[in-house]
Amino acid sequence: MAATRKAKKLPNDGAKNGWYEALPAPPPAHSAEGTVTVDWAVVGAGICGLTVARQLGELRPSDSIALIDAERVGYGTSGRNAGFLLKGHSHGGEKDMELGKRNDRLCAAGVEHIHDIVMRHQIQCDWSDWGRIYVASGAPGETHLDRLAHGLEGIGTTYTEVDRDGMEAVTGTRFYSRGIRADGTALVQPAALMRGLGATLPPNVELYEDSPVSEIHSGDGFRLICPEGEIAARQVVLANHVFAEELGVARGRVVPVSLFASLTRPLKEDELKLVGGGGEFGLLPSSPNGSTVRLTRDRRILMRNTLIYGRAKQFDESELAAARVNHHEGIRRRWPDLADIELDGTWGGTLGFTRNGGVVFGEMAPGLHAVMTTDAAPLTRGAIAGKLLADQLCGIDSPLLQDMLALPKAARLPPDPFLRFIVNRRIRKAESSEAGEL
Template sequence: MKTRQRITTARVLPDNGNNNGWYNLLPPPPPARRPRPHESAHWAIIGAGCCGLAVARQLAAHRPQDRIVLIEAERAGFGSSGRNSGFMLNVHTHGTAKDLGLIRRNMRLWEGGLEDLRRLVTEHRIQCDWSDWGRLYCAAGPEGENHMSEVAQSYDRLGLAYEWFDRAAMQGATATPFYTMGIRAHGSALVQPAALMRSLAETLPDNVDLYEDCPVNEITKGRGFELACSGNMVRAEKLILASGVFITDLGHCRNRMVPVGLYSSLTRPLTATEREPFRGIDEFALVPTSPNGSTVRLTRDGRILMRNGFIYATDKRFGPGGLKDARRLHREAIGRRWPALADIEMADTWGGTIAFTRNDGAIFGKLGENIYGVVTSDISPVTRGTMAGKLLADYVVGADSELLRLQFGIPKAGLLPPDPLLRFAVNFQFRRIRASGALEV
């Protein structure tokens, strides 16, 4: 009797062109490995972001005899996990924390992910500019200041230490009078995200085969799974989707997340003359309290990272027009803070997609027979995603732990309305954020 077949064709495949400022600073990678024709494995994981890398590592440790293939559409370190602002957070809260219990539970997961990353960086001597500088929440006007008070209240209620920075202290830390107030928080780390992700991929256990530049465009489910990618077919008994916001394009978790496109630019290194006003400042990392604000870093090699601008990004693509506008806005934002740098050349400008859920909920667990999924979202995603990936591997092999139970205690990502209603609601909210936080950009 013929086994029933169900075929999923990917609606959108990742395509970030050549833009990712962090990745483009790295030496060129060795040629990508591709699957052999008619390859088979016990497990296939789609997506080598922070989640997929963590699933692969932990699954390999649980099942050293199993063959695991990790399939990535672009290069490891090139997707969202390697194109973010590099904050590896132990806790994060925008505004007043509504559900302290949920944040406390999340904190165990964020901190666990951060500790795992710290351990892996040490164990494998990963060169990713790891720094324990922490972060500085910043505000530049009344709207940001209101949010700052809410952040302070949340920290107080969580019993976390922080220091208030007045305008002078902000200027001392950032070499600009732009900011009116700040909160210095400790415990989180900073990284060069593309370097971290690429190295995590390079140091995977021997029973994991990583295939890159290899988009999976079709999944056929019969007795097992057949994945069509780059003209080849990979067969696997079990499938794990760690494909970030693209999980919906593979037919799962639709209407559970809002794909938001964010833009970033990285300047060339500042010259010695340009560095002069920053004398005594090795680095800084600013997180805006206003949702409209800019994430800004001075990196250790003397570049400015500017991240602002957001769009509803259903197609997860960043065309030349949007990138050109973003670059101009980023240069203006740098000029408002450091007028002498108003015309600085950008080494690169890029876009990236982040998933937001309605309720800071989780996308984690079983999606169907022998198919599982994990996506990280919302606040502090990379540390949380690293832990969620590891816990998914525990779950699929039947291992139990307190953290796994904690992960299952995080509410599932709530259902969202479909487009065009969602698009309308998100764009309405974005317009409100832009108008109220105009001074913070």
């Protein structure tokens, strides 16, 4: 049956992504022009789209695949995050540890899959196996930390306790009262990783950037409408994350939440002793109101905190200014001598959560498929979900695909304004009761 899906909103990430700005300027974008006919069209070149298109290209060398993004590869959320490729990750709140273990197997496979590609193509993305420390700075954070430890034990991930002195040895600050260190996580420069993935796609995958898909017409196949052209495809995969709802997929099943991050300028030699000496590190907050903090390979501090309900999927200057204040405050509390350090960029990104640890994966309508990464460890679960969707489309089964298919479907959520109210109330509660963790 003929149908048209029209997007009311398209990506407009606005504020500069500091990771992306640290890279050399890319070659000019190749955008969709005129009419292009392909076997498969994949919408969205974040981690999910890049992995689904790569795997389709490798499994079906004689098929043609168009991978289409509204922006440049690496500029969107997959390139503007904190760069933790997580495995053995658990928020500790899981009632069903079997679900936790399944997710863990998927995440572990996701890290391996990305690592494989990075090694095979020598992608320069500052890959590091440093791992991560979950941190707390006071009693509220420590309660979360205990739950996290319980969750890690439940999924069989080993960890070691780090006390205040141990935290100071790593970070140079006595801000943290306690941490737990779990290996099996890689740290990357996310924009460099995404750009590298985009630059090393199989030859039968054509990447179209700066090409927002505003409409999809279906009938006898699909027609995807971009500003300067259209793409005709037999089958479509939507890998455009929280923008899938704009094209009528997963509506009312994914909570959009926006997070903000800043990168400082590179620290000077004499400043490095304040942050533990200059060796890189990656800290994940145990509290929802806490800050993700990294000292990067190029010696910048990454500070990630501040949550807002993200239905707008873009940010105005007042939201960015509020995040900037919180990022400076986070730095001041940890390293007072760096309180006024210049930030090279502050930006936001929107990601999806579900109510039930559920997934959006598989065929949504005849010939129209979707893959979206949600909840914990989205980069690694997204990488493997993309690969597994391509496997499924090509008829390849595996125990991992069965793990993926056994995850619950994302459950229905209350509509706005109720959802907005509930999410905002939770955020405000965490902000007030766990203010010290920021």
